[in-house]
Amino acid sequence: MDADASTPDADAPHTDILDSDSFVTSVLARERGGSVLASRNPDVPLPPASNTKLLTAALSLHHLGPSYRFETRVSRLGDSLVLSGRGNPSLSPDDLSRLADAVRDAGIGSVTNIIADTEWFGDQSRGPGWMWEDGRYGYGAESTPLALSGNTVSVTVSGTDVEVMPDTDAVEIRAQFDEAAAELRVFRDCPENTIRVEGKPPGEPQTETVSVGDPVRHCLLAFRDALEAKGVNHTGGVRVTDDAESGETVATVTSPPVSELVRKMNVPSDNFLAEQLARTVAREVRAEGSWDAWERVVGDFLDARDAGRARIRDGSGLSRYNLISARGLVRTLEWVGERPWSEAFFDSLPAPGEGTLAERFADVSGVRAKTGTLTGSRTLSGIVRREDGTDVLFSVLLGGLVGDDEERARERIDAFVSGVAD
Template identity: 70%
Template sequence: MLARELAGDELVTYNPDVPLPPASNTKLLTAALALYHLGPDYRFETRVFSNGNSLVLAGRGNPSLSPTQLSVLAERVRNADIDAVTNLVADVGCFSEPSRGPGWMWEDGKYSYGAESTALALSENTVSVTVSGTDIEITPKTNTTEFVTDFDPTADELHVFRDGDEIRIEGKAPDELRTETVPVPDPVCHCLLAFRDALEETGIAHTGGLLMSRNTDSGAAIATVKSPPVSELVREMNVPSNNFLAEQLARTVAREVRGDGSWDEWETVVNEFLDSRNAGGARIRDGSGLSRYNLLPARGIVRVLEWVEEQSWSETFFASLPKPGEGTLEERLLDVVPEIRAKTGTLTGSRTLSGIVRRDGEESDVVFSVLLGGLTGEDEENARETIDDFVRELAD
């Protein structure tokens, strides 16, 4: 751990150069590099191109594409005097395969926090599964979202998860309405099918097939929708700790800087940045912190936070971090008086918290990083309270 005043004095230090899993503290790097390379005003665009009798839906990594936006695109296509199309083509060339980050666990893909990262993504590559008794409703529903139920009245609870190409709903049927978010098995096809449905709802007939392309230069767009700016997206990422949004930002930074939206190129960008900040022995493989390969010392995070404080967008960055009472700090540090903005991190065996304490008067603000790793048993159970006690001492 390390805590240092922005004026330069170290307040607390304990093994600050030991590389440990940062977990979701990795998102601090993702937010900083997105604001630096993309800029606070950058907006992702999803475009539709007309190519003969076909339509191309071009994904550029937009992390906030919604069914409503697909309907807007469909209406704009109809307003371009198009009433029928042969093929629908998904252009996904801006991101390289694979769609799951290096070092992710197999189980991560079963749940919404492990949704795949793709150039064309609808509703964060997830669907909402609403269960009422034994009735099931999936939104948005396409042909890619097949589900299997196995209700057992003797079970203790309900489980909803992705299992290969299926969504499984098993266990005890709930007495009250319950909604779970689950990753879809084939995200690009799911999005393209949802777009086809939106087109048909506007009166545009689809008579051909569904295709995939890696052509990132598709001509003139006839319809476009945009995401919120990066200044808003980094907060949507950090407050609830949204892994999908982090990967979309990271891979887009890689594409803008290195010309290829791959995790390998992201690794190059982020590790070159950490080298320039003298961050010590670091290895970062993804943008969310879900990767078990990631290692970073507390001193490296503190040096990144010090660098952020010098940037023109520093207030945007720190405002993107949750404060006590919201997001992943909803029930933590509520008794602390000075303003705290901090990013949590949780993996099996690891608990982390890094951020800033804003002190009043002439005292310098304090940036800090606490990384605890190799935790088992009671140490793991008590880690959050141990970290919070440390931050309380800083704040006092």
Template identity: 35%
Template structure:
């Protein structure tokens, strides 16, 4: 599958930081001594003291990276400031719009944290009376089969053994489950899973691929029997000889509920799994909840799915809750989870709706803009159409990202937000970047990648300077994401070496 192949590449090469184009011989006149910066000194953590650079020399050093001949057609946007008080150290196209990719999650998670608070939880409830039981979801993205079993057990402890009518109410979010501005191929990938009010197992299922005899198609098995009817599989795979590289690609067929799986698998290869989005999440959770009830000895005579947001007067019989928002924020930013970000966007919308059936996404986007504008972020500096950054219609300036990072750093939620971000060489999407460099453990930043787009925005705790806020955005790239990341990382490493100079 295309997404999984890209992920595998990122994990493999993300920690290889090359500096072949670093400006050798750049002079840095600092208080202690006159130093010559070299790529070798930056790569070696043991030589961290030799990486010092004065703020006055920073623009020349960054320009030498950005202005390389191979980057002449790329569009760079950069803003680097001190945290408090804000003081600009470097700026390039900082006011211009860029496609942010997953850097858009910084707006969503910051607004959610400020509006909802770190202790906010998403509640999934079961209401019931006179043989009617109603499962009502409110968009908990962490809901799994274990929580459904918990709900069934709560009902059993109350003596319920029969349900005349089971209603799954999936209308808390009044919005399309798939953003119409996403590219159609995203809708067939696990990172483009539908977003609804009752989410189970992040609305993805697994396909297991196993070799058969040479010349035979690869065996494809669903790990979830209820998912079998949701997709038709066109198996265009082949089992091949031992020692051959296994490689797969999953493509959706436009206008059909069909998936085309192409590729090959060596006969001695272990089974592999592919993640596939659920096509009908309402039906999926209905079937799983009925199974959980059956396992607890509770029979169901009739069942249905409804998509309205009507409130019920029936008493609450059971409930489960998500982890607190501080964990949901981390689960959004650390692995860059699109589903979680879209849920937070919709939660902001529905929590601030005043009229029944208002579009939840539109409301959420308005709340993000208003929340951040009230903190001093320029309203005209960013335009969002989703909460995750998967849409290419998002338009964001480096200034807006830095202003957002500056603003939340002055709030009571500052530390919660900062620790939700990936840490260089340690966690999340930065786990395999900056290893064995001075940036290890002192850069907290959100990554972003789409075809032709690479971004990184966050904080640097420069050991010999002060905390910095930065946003680096590259659009219209004809280079691989790997190559662009290497140059972005060079810039970030310059920031870790900043030192106060006379």
């Protein structure tokens, strides 16, 4: 039997700060390859929130590899062009401009139809268990095989002037200002897929990130605009298909490697990037870029780690269906520590003073950890690299938080981690 299984409530003083009858706790802190420092209900599965991204990072580095790059390709099909996406989470307007340059340089001066090929992921674009209102804001951007600027736009409001970047005909803005309003609100009206700008005009320019309602069409129209800016005429229509014919490749752009993308995901806790990684893992492992396939990949992985009861339905942690225990996450971290790419993984986690740890652990050295926040849940899992060379792997999951417990959760978690770091 493993040491952590034989000591279900080891070293209670470390967990005193987390004791309560009003919320649920799953905690495990263990020296790597050594003794348990603290344990409280380590096998109770709770919502991991963005600690889900630890699984996404680990499985991306394992199945895709640190050097894997996402590809976006343009091919010629008769007198038309096909824009094919394979989940590139970093596709930018500059990338589309480079693709348009290559089309022009290939001697193509005019095209009839511009086609988006979405076969790589399929139709579903919102994770199972996401809340309806998640789609109103940038953090809830949909996951699609073709995705421009993370399937978001930046909306800058200066007085009553509104500027959108990147802007296409797929983005509709409705602005209604009110000097008497308390604040400015910028969000996507999900039923209508319009972006609403409402409330008090700001005295200084204010920029908000908002998800796009029809992201594949938005990307396709931006590519059309890039072609026209390079002098390539478009005489037909645009359409989206999941069954495009293959043609002669004209141009390709690629993403940064996965080793960089997992850090871009974990430091700010980027949900969109997490879903693109997760669905790509599912596609490469199961030949199906769906969340159901991803759930099977994660389930197989956790079963092999003897991680206990768990259910992981998305890659970001936005899903309210996700459940895993502290033991499940610590065993994942222990497995990561044995992999050749372990440093890339642990270095992808925020350190004190950066990203989601910007205002945490200023007096604690060696912490690298992933935060997690959902209504009623607060989580933190990661590693403490201690001066004596004994690394501590830990996971703290708090669920059922309301009122003051929810307000004080971060303080309690930080006190616990500071204790085990000594």
